[in-house]
Amino acid sequence: MRASVVTLESAFAHQVFHERHPEMIRRLFDAHPYGPAERTALEALVAETHDGVITLADDAFDRDRWLAWDRGYIGTPWSKAPFLWAESYFYRRLLGAVGYFDTGVDPFAPFKTAELLSPSLAEDYGWLREDLDFDTALLASLYGNRADLGFQLIAGSTDVHDQLVADDSAHVREFFDAHGPVPVTFVLDNAGRELLSDLIFADHLLTSGRASEILLHTKPYPYFVSDATHTDVGECLRRLRDLPGGAGDRLHKAAAEGRMRLRTHPFHCAPLSFRDMPEDLDLGHGLTIFKGDLNYRRLVGDCYWEPGTSFQDAVSYLAGPVVALRILKSEVLVGAEVDPAERVTGAHALIQMNQP
Numbered sequence: 001m002r003a004s005v006v007t008l009e010s011a012f013a014h015q016v017f018h019e020r021h022p023e024m025i026r027r028l029f030d031a032h033p034y035g036p037a038e039r040t041a042l043e044a045l046v047a048e049t050h051d052g053v054i055t056l057a058d059d060a061f062d063r064d065r066w067l068a069w070d071r072g073y074i075g076t077p078w079s080k081a082p083f084l085w086a087e088s089y090f091y092r093r094l095l096g097a098v099g100y101f102d103t104g105v106d107p108f109a110p111f112k113t114a115e116l117l118s119p120s121l122a123e124d125y126g127w128l129r130e131d132l133d134f135d136t137a138l139l140a141s142l143y144g145n146r147a148d149l150g151f152q153l154i155a156g157s158t159d160v161h162d163q164l165v166a167d168d169s170a171h172v173r174e175f176f177d178a179h180g181p182v183p184v185t186f187v188l189d190n191a192g193r194e195l196l197s198d199l200i201f202a203d204h205l206l207t208s209g210r211a212s213e214i215l216l217h218t219k220p221y222p223y224f225v226s227d228a229t230h231t232d233v234g235e236c237l238r239r240l241r242d243l244p245g246g247a248g249d250r251l252h253k254a255a256a257e258g259r260m261r262l263r264t265h266p267f268h269c270a271p272l273s274f275r276d277m278p279e280d281l282d283l284g285h286g287l288t289i290f291k292g293d294l295n296y297r298r299l300v301g302d303c304y305w306e307p308g309t310s311f312q313d314a315v316s317y318l319a320g321p322v323v324a325l326r327i328l329k330s331e332v333l334v335g336a337e338v339d340p341a342e343r344v345t346g347a348h349a350l351i352q353m354n355q356p
């Protein structure tokens with residue numbers, strides 16, 4: 001049972017558009033030698049999202065796709081649009097404003113690279129070793145989601161005591177014990193440290209015999225600041241090969257042997273729930289792991305759900321087993337009770353699994 005869709009009228013969504021986005025644009029100006037055209041286009045985009053109407057250029061290369069994904073919002077005020085729809089479209093327009101679709105230059109690459117080159121990274125992953133246990137690898141993947149670069153724009157340095165508000169980790173372990181080895185699909189979220197941790201979990205699943213193969217679903221283009229693309233998987237895998245434990249080399253071999261594969265699809269940047277996913281997105285082999293906050297919003301639907309709505313109910317449109325690993329960074333939540341104001345702080349985490 002959903003109560004209502006989250007819109008830009010929400011105080012949190014308003015903060016994302018009015019505080020986080022202008023700050024992100026300032027950082028882009030600082031990181032790139034953008035000329036007047038890109039600067040003007042980015043400033044105009046921010047202004048449009050603050051008090052304008054949602055526009056779609058007649059000559060946009062993906063006009064038909066966005067018309068298909070439109071739900072009547074193009075031509076209406078941004079301030080009334082659903083948060084998920086508006087936020088997704090904002091990133092599409094940002095990429096257009098900086099010429100990404102002509103140059104292929106990822107505007108967020110400087111931030112992603114800086115994270116992988118951070119002097120503290122090797123020390124932070126000093127705990128890595130070849131024989132990780134299941135819980136450590138699972139929790140590394142979960143808490144990797146805390147490292148989201150976009151979130152840091154509003155959260156600052158996060159001195160938080162994360163706690164699990166839902167913990168189905170035992171079900172996940174039991175699922176593998178009963179059914180493994182199975183194909184495991186990761187619907188990835190952020191590059192950088194989160195992706196490093198996801199790769200570590202993927203390696204554990206392969207080496208422990210729980211996964212027969214790994215499919216990594218990336219975004220087809222840079223999105224939500226630090227979301228992982230195919231390029232980012234390559235970068236992270238190279239970085240992982242320099243860290244202890246051997247996961248990088250093992251995954252490199254798994255890729256060469258076809259046991260770890262990459263997939264992408266335009267729908268991964270759609271402003272819609274996975275409820276609307278096309279058949280050729282090809283999810284649902286074995287176990288599917290949805291990483292992070294944005295994928296959670298798309299998985300359960302970006303709504304204010306009525307208290308008592310279960311994860312099981314919210315994902316009942318999916319036939320197979322799914323796991324959500326998420327740090328709470330937005331208001332949407334099912335299967336747990338957390339004060340609404342506490343859902344956006346990054347202080348809480350969850351592991352949820354359905355019983356297919």
Ligand SMILES: O=P(O)(O)OC[C@H]1O[C@](O)(CO)[C@@H](O)[C@@H]1O
Pocket residue numbers: 016087145148150151189190224291292293294295297327329330
């Ligand atoms: O990287 P994640 O975990 O998907 O988080 C992204 C989240 O950040 C925000 O853009 C703002 O905090 C949310 O709207 C979004 O769901």
